[in-house]
Amino acid sequence: MRQKGQSEKTPNGTVNDGLTLVLDYLRKQNRPYSATDISANLQNKVTKTYAAKALRELHQNRKIEGRASGRQAVYHALQKGTDESTLEGGVVLEDHICKLQEQLTDLKGYAKRARAELTTLRATPLAFDLQESINQLQVEKETTFAILTQAQGTSAGQVDEDRTVTKRAWECWQKRVKLRRQICRDLWGRYLEMVDKDVTREELWVLISG
Numbered sequence: 001m002r003q004k005g006q007s008e009k010t011p012n013g014t015v016n017d018g019l020t021l022v023l024d025y026l027r028k029q030n031r032p033y034s035a036t037d038i039s040a041n042l043q044n045k046v047t048k049t050y051a052a053k054a055l056r057e058l059h060q061n062r063k064i065e066g067r068a069s070g071r072q073a074v075y076h077a078l079q080k081g082t083d084e085s086t087l088e089g090g091v092v093l094e095d096h097i098c099k100l101q102e103q104l105t106d107l108k109g110y111a112k113r114a115r116a117e118l119t120t121l122r123a124t125p126l127a128f129d130l131q132e133s134i135n136q137l138q139v140e141k142e143t144t145f146a147i148l149t150q151a152q153g154t155s156a157g158q159v160d161e162d163r164t165v166t167k168r169a170w171e172c173w174q175k176r177v178k179l180r181r182q183i184c185r186d187l188w189g190r191y192l193e194m195v196d197k198d199v200t201r202e203e204l205w206v207l208i209s210g
Contacts, residue, residue: 022054032074161190
């Protein structure tokens with residue numbers, strides 16, 4: 001019988017040796033065990049009673065993890081990633097994820113605005129369309145003056161009046177063309193600000209044409 005004040009011992013050594021033996025075994029196996037399992041697997045180097053006490057002490061000192069499994073408790077070594085540095089790293093990672101989500105929201109809003117601008121550009125006459133309109137007006141002008149020239153046999157007053165009307169119509173069309181050209185240039189400049197500078201003119205036309 002152990003005398004009062006005498007340190008409890010394992011069958012083969014001191015208390016600290018027994019704790020180290022149990023802890024090393026759990027770390028090596030890296031799976032949960034009960035006191036009965038440890039005593040048996042260590043070939044009775046520690047008794048079942050001592051193994052149970054050692055496991056409780058290691059658990060209280062937070063050197064191992066424990067949980068209930070049926071009618072008995074099982075214990076296992078601490079898993080990697082549970083130290084404070086890893087927890088801090090997890091907090092930093094979570095904060096980084098939140099920031100990325102905020103950036104994603106901003107990018108979605110930017111993409112929505114860019115699509116709206118692109119829709120506007122597609123609905124606006126482009127430079128070659130305006131040039132085609134100008135060419136058509138030029139043809140109409142020449143045709144009109146040709147008709148006026150053929151009508152030289154009519155009264156001079158009528159010819160002058162027709163010429164004045166034609167000139168006014170031409171000036172009106174010129175103003176329209178200039179206005180449409182200015183609108184197109186403004187929208188074109190805004191669109192160029194939104195696309196990558198490395199995009200070629202051919203790629204840009206393909207993108208606009210859909």
